[in-house]
Amino acid sequence: MESLLAELRTAVGAAAVLTDTDVTAAYRRDMMPLAPHGTPLAVVLPGSTEQVQAVVRACAAARVPIVPRGAGSGLSGAANAVDGCVVLVTTKMNAIVEVDPDNRLAVVEPGVVNLDLRAAVEKHGLFYPPDPSSYDWCTIGGNLSTNAGGLCCVKYGVTTDSVLGLEVVLADGELLRTGRRTVKGVAGYDLTKLFVGSEGTLGVITRATLALRPLPQAPATLVAAFGTTGAAGAAVSRVVREGVVPSLMEIMDRTAIAAVERYLKTDLAAGAALLLCQSDAGGEAGRRELTAIEQVCRDAGAELVYATEDLAEGRDLLAARRAVLPALELYGAWLTDDVCVPRTKIAELITGCERISAEARLRLAVVGHAGDGNMHPTVVYDATSADEFTRARWAFDRILELGLELGGTITGEHGVGRIKREWLAREIGPVGLRVHRAIKQALDPDNLFNPGSMFTPA
Known part of the structure; x- marks a missing residue:
């Protein structure tokens, strides 16, 4: 492999090729402790599309696998190294190439941090909607790879809903351009959507053209406390049925509420479930939305409903939702699952997770995006105990099974990665798996791009 390493150093510069195992160890895995990982031959940090092409061609000639990686904030093992691979890290490619306010789009490289993009376009009165919980350090490339979502999905959709086009380096080193800059366009297959969410198994994304929206109004916030999970679930279903589309609708179960109260040293005055909603419609329209949601919550049996247009209060209430994972760390290590169920099944999922918690004899908190049914049951355990x-x-697996039983999916926004491969096969069935493998074979016949992520070759 010395000849390959020499070629990689020529391509990207010696300083951008890391081989010291003490250094490369930090690039072996993402944030999911269950997913297997290997030891890379090298970690390479290209600074341009041309350098990515050179790296891909060199690895293809040597038949060495490539694992694309962003910031490593993922929760599925999709960026985990395999033994002897080259981990291709895109964080140095962090240019916001263009912001076009008139056409409401931005062109960015994959290493741009989500929050930095949001801040840059805000100066133009624009808004980039996808907001994963790690938005302050995750990169656009990783968001594209897993089709990431976030708290605002209920109104604005997931990453793919904001992507107009891509530049992708293919397995032979050629550069593919997909999509367009126009609002509409149906010429040919939708290759853009094919690559978004492909977890680096089909190519390396080196540039993205992203759709932007007008900057929304300052949000008004509502919080509702329920004595039973069923009442909270009924409120969610009724909000959807009434046609109200808040910019955010989150739910926390009893265990999540207790953890946050301990962590923030506060009293959320909640019982079995807490519903948190925001409207960014602004003015009278926003007030009408929250008034409608408030009435739905009261009709469903809410024990407490509180609404505010005060931004500081709203931020404090939202901070409780964002504090769930740090709060659970007070009890031990955690595994965050990612299942999406029909919104009418949210209460059944939470109740089912209570049963799983009792059977596993472990703390299990449920928090999630009630507006789209994407729940994040989180299992807490002692990392020093093999039994736990x-x-x-x-x-973790039983939660996935429950999600499928309720008519849902095994992942709403984290991706399949290396942790849910058997579950993907179960969800999509043999015909779906065959089609996936056929696409992989067509674009990556030597199986060098992120081998083993999502599914194994036939």
Whole structure:
């Protein structure tokens, strides 16, 4: 492999090729402790599309696998190294190439941090909607790879809904341009959507053209406390049925509420479930939305409903939702699952997770995006206990099984990665798996791009 390493150093510069195992260890895996990972031959940090092409061609000639990686904030093992691979890290490619306010679009490289893009376009009165929980450090490339979502999906959709076009380096080193800059366009297959969410198994994204929206109004916030999970679930279903589309609708179960109260040293005055909603419609329209949601919550049996247009208060209430994972760390290590169920099944999922928690004899908190049914049941365990780790893994899988039983999917926004491969096969069935493998074979016949992520070759 010395000849390959020499070629890589020529392509990107010696300083951008890391081989010291103490250094490369930090690039072996993402944030999901269950997913397997290997030891890379090298970590390479290209600074341009041309350098990515050179790296891909060199690895293809040597038949060495490539694992594309962003900031490593993922929760599925999709960026995990395999033994002997080259981990291709795109964080140095962090230019916001263009912001076009008149056409409401931005052109960016994959290493741009989500929050930095949002801040840059805000100066033009524009808004980039996808907001994963790690938005302050995750990169656009990683968001594209997993088709990431966030708290605002209920109104604005997931990453793919904001992507107009891509530049992708293919397995032979050629550069593919997909999509367009126009609002509409149906020429040919929608290759843009094919690559978004492909977890680096089909190519390396080196540039993206993203659709922007007008900057929304300052949000008004509503919080509702429920004595039963069923009442909270009924409120969510009724909001959807009434046609109200808040910019954010989040739910927390009893365990999540207790953890946050301890962490923030506050009293959320909630019982079995807490519903948190925001409207960014602004003015009278926003007030009408929250008034409608408030009435729905009261009709469903809410014990407490509180609405505010005060921005500081709204931020404080939202901070409680964002504090769930740090709060759970007070009890131990955690595994965050990612299932999406029909919104009418949210209460059943939470109740089912209570049963799983009892059977596993582990703390299990449920928090999630009630507006689109994407729930994040989180299992807490003692990382030093092999027995608790085994029970946590059992609970993680049982949650996936429950999600499918309720007519849902095994992942709403985190991706399949290396942790849910068997579950993907179960969800899409043999015909769906065959089609996936055929697409992979057509674009990456030597299986060098992120091998083993999502599914294994036939």
